[in-house]
Amino acid sequence: MKLSLYIARRYLFAKKSRNAINVISSVSVAGVTVGTMALIIVLSVFNGLETLVRSIFNTFDPDLKISPSVGKTFVPEEADLKLLSQVNGVACYSLCLEENALLRYDEKQYIATIKGVDDNYPEVTGIDSSMWDGEFILRSEQGRPYAIPGIGIANYLGMRINFISPLNIYVPRRTAGIDMNPENAFVRNFIFPSGIYQVEQEFDSKYVFLPIDFTRELLEYDNEVSTIEIKFSPGATEPSVQKEVRGIFGEGFTVQNKYEQQEIFYKVMRSERLAIFLILTLILIIASFSIIGSLTMLIIEKERDIGILRSLGADNDLIRKIFIFEGWLIAIIGAAAGIFLGFVVCYIQQRYGIVRLRGESLIMDAYPVVLRLRDFIIVPATVLLIGYWAAWYPVRYLTKKYLAGH
Numbered sequence: 001m002k003l004s005l006y007i008a009r010r011y012l013f014a015k016k017s018r019n020a021i022n023v024i025s026s027v028s029v030a031g032v033t034v035g036t037m038a039l040i041i042v043l044s045v046f047n048g049l050e051t052l053v054r055s056i057f058n059t060f061d062p063d064l065k066i067s068p069s070v071g072k073t074f075v076p077e078e079a080d081l082k083l084l085s086q087v088n089g090v091a092c093y094s095l096c097l098e099e100n101a102l103l104r105y106d107e108k109q110y111i112a113t114i115k116g117v118d119d120n121y122p123e124v125t126g127i128d129s130s131m132w133d134g135e136f137i138l139r140s141e142q143g144r145p146y147a148i149p150g151i152g153i154a155n156y157l158g159m160r161i162n163f164i165s166p167l168n169i170y171v172p173r174r175t176a177g178i179d180m181n182p183e184n185a186f187v188r189n190f191i192f193p194s195g196i197y198q199v200e201q202e203f204d205s206k207y208v209f210l211p212i213d214f215t216r217e218l219l220e221y222d223n224e225v226s227t228i229e230i231k232f233s234p235g236a237t238e239p240s241v242q243k244e245v246r247g248i249f250g251e252g253f254t255v256q257n258k259y260e261q262q263e264i265f266y267k268v269m270r271s272e273r274l275a276i277f278l279i280l281t282l283i284l285i286i287a288s289f290s291i292i293g294s295l296t297m298l299i300i301e302k303e304r305d306i307g308i309l310r311s312l313g314a315d316n317d318l319i320r321k322i323f324i325f326e327g328w329l330i331a332i333i334g335a336a337a338g339i340f341l342g343f344v345v346c347y348i349q350q351r352y353g354i355v356r357l358r359g360e361s362l363i364m365d366a367y368p369v370v371l372r373l374r375d376f377i378i379v380p381a382t383v384l385l386i387g388y389w390a391a392w393y394p395v396r397y398l399t400k401k402y403l404a405g406h
Contacts, residue, residue, distance in 0.1 A: 004321035009329065024294040029334045031287030036338025036383050037345070039280050043375045044346045046273045048368030053269070056200045057262055062094075062124050062229035064242060065256045066249055073097070073224040074253075083248045084228070089236030090245075094118040095225045097215045102170040102186075103149075103208065105157035112153055114169060114208050116215025117229075124231040127197060127209070134161040134195030138211045145214040146194035152205030154196045166190035167208075174220045189218050281382060288331075288390035295327050295394045323395045324388070331387020335380050346371055 068074045076095070084093060097116040102109060119138055122128035128136035132151050139145050147167055149159060159167065170186045191210065198204055216222065232241060238257055246255045259266060309319055346369045349355060353366025 004318050004325055007322045009325075024290055024297065025330060028287075028290040028294050028330050029337070031290055032284065032331055032334025032383060032387065033337040033341065035280060035284040035287050036335050036379060037342040038338075039277070039284075039379045039382075040339060040342025040375060041345055042276055042280065043273070043379070044342075044369045044371055045367055046269070046276070047370035047372050047375070050269055051370050052368045053265070056203075057258060059126055059130050059199050060203050061258050061261050063232040063236075063238070063258060064230035064245060065261055066228040066230070066245065067226065067254050067256070069252055069254050072099075073221070073226055075223050076225060076228065080248055081228075084230075084245065087241060087244050087248070089233055089241035091231045091233035091236075092120055092123050093228055093230045094121045094124045095212055096121075096227045096229055097212055097219065097221065097224065098226045099171060099215075099219055101208075101218075103153065103157065104168040104170065105159050106165060108157045110153055110156050112149070112208050113206050114171075114210055114215060114218070116210050116212035118212055121209070121229075124229050127199070130197050130199045132196045132198035134193070136197065136209075137194040138209070145191055145211045147191045148195045148197055148209040149193055150204030150207055151196050151198040152201060153208060154193070156205075159193060159196070161193055161195065163192050166192050169218060171218055187218055187220065189214070281386070284383060284386050288386050291327050291330050291387065291390040292394050294330070295323055295391060298326065299323055299394065320395050324391045327391020327395070328384070328387050331384055331390070335383040335387070338383070339376060339380060343371065343376075 081093075084090060094117050096118075098113055100111060101114045103112050104110075117138070121138070122136050133154075134148075136148055137146050138148070149157075149167070153159070157167075159165075168188060168190045170188050173185055173187050191214065197209075210218075212225075216224070230245070232238070242255055242257055246253075249255065349367060350369045350371070355367045356365055357367060
């Protein structure tokens with residue numbers, strides 16, 4: 001093996017009689033380098049986007065969410081809530097009530113989702129760390145209720161934190177009968193905003209947070225809730241806590257973790273990541289045809305050397321290994337160069353943010369990049385596998401002609 005590797009290295013770096021072989025070998029190395037670098041960069045960008053999305057969802061989504069399997073609301077049993085608070089791994093929870101409503105601020109109107117929550121809601125999700133203006137305060141010291149809209153809603157309505165202009169909220173009256181006056185078909189109340197949050201455009205343009213008792217009064221409910229959102233205590237084991245919570249509430253409820261709450265989105269991201277990986281791998285396979293061409297020409301050129309090696313006692317297996325190793329060396333050099341360049345590009349982007357994002361209401365200025373060891377294992381393994389196939393194919397078939405004649 002050492003002898004075949006030594007000869008292969010000499011063949012690769014020695015000057016060939018045909019200059020075209022040198023050119024094709026260089027093109028092969030360059031093709032593998034570019035393909036490997038592209039794989040590292042694209043996968044690292046996907047890692048960054050996934051990390052960014054997870055951080056956004058972690059700001060808004062609870063660790064566990066309990067919702068009814070059928071219907072929009074339910075009345076939680078006091079016994080179940082007591083058992084929930086005693087579950088090992090549950091730090092706190094918040095009762096939540098959601099419904100669509102018409103918002104009116106001065107002369108502008110907007111349809112949004114009002115979300116009534118308990119006073120401890122910031123402890124459950126950490127939404128208070130994403131305030132764009134003001135503070136996440138649901139009620140004053142005197143008990144006056146406050147609203148916290150997203151920046152998308154606030155910008156559309158021209159809302160400001162001035163405690164002068166109130167936010168008017170209209171919801172359809174649940175007990176409304178036939179009335180000639182359309183205003184009697186709605187429950188109306190007003191509230192002042194105490195802060196404006198900014199998480200992500202979809203959330204910022206959809207939700208307004210309110211105290212849950214204010215929301216129940218507006219919706220003409222007594223003790224109904226839409227969901228119960230749970231925060232884990234440090235060191236909690238998600239599967240065991242989720243299983244125990246399911247046991248408390250029974251089959252009529254759905255208990256979802258963070259992944260399950262956004263399952264479709266995560267599946268789409270993984271599918272896109274796999275699709276990009278397969279496309280770039282296909283490009284690498286196409287680029288590997290230059291390795292096949294290079295080895296084909298080299299085998300033809302080294303016909304005389306093959307005869308000399310055979311006369312010196314070299315067997316067919318040794319001769320095949322020489323050319324297979326040469327093809328593999330091309331793949332190894334290209335993969336090493338591609339990994340290094342990919343790492344350098346990702347590091348520069350991570351450190352200096354050269355490639356910028358464009359648009360409004362973005363939570364970061366540059367494309368996020370996250371380097372993961374897994375990618376630096378999978379990508380070289382894929383490249384070397386393709387390189388081995390590209391070397392084995394011409395050697396397997398072309399050496400038969402020359403080895404059979406000696």
